[in-house]
Amino acid sequence: MHDENNPLPRRTKTSKLAASEQRRIKLNGKDVAYVLMRCRRKTIGMKIDRDGLTVRIPPRESLCWVESVLQKRADWIVKKLDEWKNRKPSKPEWADGAIFPLLGEPWRVTVTPAGVVQMVPATSNKEAEENQLKLPLTSMLTSQQIEKAVMEWYRHQAVACFSERIAMYANKLGVALPQLRLSRARTLWGSCNSRGIVHLNWRLIQKPLDLVDYVVAHELSHLIEMNHSEAFWRIVGSVYPGYAAARKKLRGVG
Template sequence: MEFNYTIIYSKRKTATISVERDREIIVRVPEGLSKKKINEIILSKEKWLLEKLNHNQKYNPHPSNKEFVSGETLIYLGRNYQLQIVQKPVQNVVFDRRFIISKYNQANANKLFKDWYKSKAIEKIKPITKKYAKHLGVEYKEIKISEMKYRWGSCTKGGNLLFNWRIIKAPSYVVEYVVVHELAHLIEHNHSEDFWNIVSIQLPNFDKAKEWLKQNGEILEIDF
């Protein structure tokens, strides 16, 4: 059995393996540990890993339960807004203290809303990332908004930042936290005490955001 996994080297004495919500396997190992040794560790945990990876219930996405009819609500930046279906042929999604779409677009609403949320996500996340990257003195390459279902954000070794468009359903302070979290990983690749210190200096009340995600994580896993 071949496993795909990401290795994170750091100044630590022991190795740990975890399976993230998107089924990515992360191995955290002491600096200098050989690839061969790491592979041995992975294989010694094969049974456990297969169990984790096949645990469908936990990882399955939820289907969207929206019918896109007048009176339904959609969440945006932590608040619920009503949807109104109008008879006129309005283009795309109009947002004006409520969501408006044309009845002609009702069948296509799922895609329209996804596009709308994605464009809002990039519009809101870009300036926040720029601001906190400056505060932290870190540089990043690109910001991408993605379809990933189980994580709010991630960063690559090359300095690209990836954010789940669904995060834009959360209140602004939660969006800020997710951005700062990923930027802090450009300094500390793990969740060490140093990492949380970096986050808390930028966002002293980050616990509140973490709690929000914990309480509302589920609604961010469905599309709308």
């Protein structure tokens, strides 16, 4: 699963080949800093996000070639860097009535007069007891307290959901049940290594279940093929036939 602008799994097997260095280049009269990474790929890839410009290239490509490509894409690069620079960060509102997604559905923060935080479906009047978070407090809640409560709720939901889906796909693939660890990575949805440890980004619990399943199926398939070969994708397709559509959808949701 590889996409230059969305969180994606990184392989332990290939990470040893990756080498990065900080470089600078003049583009349209502007001094632009970028990270140059050499890794397993056949073409150049560019990613621009809040961290700036990252350029990924095949192991043996020359710096002269890289800079010539950057000069050709100078207008696009400078434009995108300026867009990120001017973008106002979107911060969640940690308050009573705030809406947070769970598996693609909206859930509302509800604080009772007694100081109890509850997460309830925003589209239903019925409270799902198994998905509620209740935290009794004796005084008025601060935004930090609500944030802590919501994040604990997310952690609980993520562990429960991811564990269930991992067990299901491990059985389908006939592999040993791997260890689950939650990740806070900024640029990866998940990763898997040869020691049988799967890291899944906690933010994945906010996405619809079909996307959770795709990432889980993808990562567990690496327990059989630690690469992105045709054989690997056949394995993914054997347990998740709609992986191509899910992959495209995951790229779109960001």
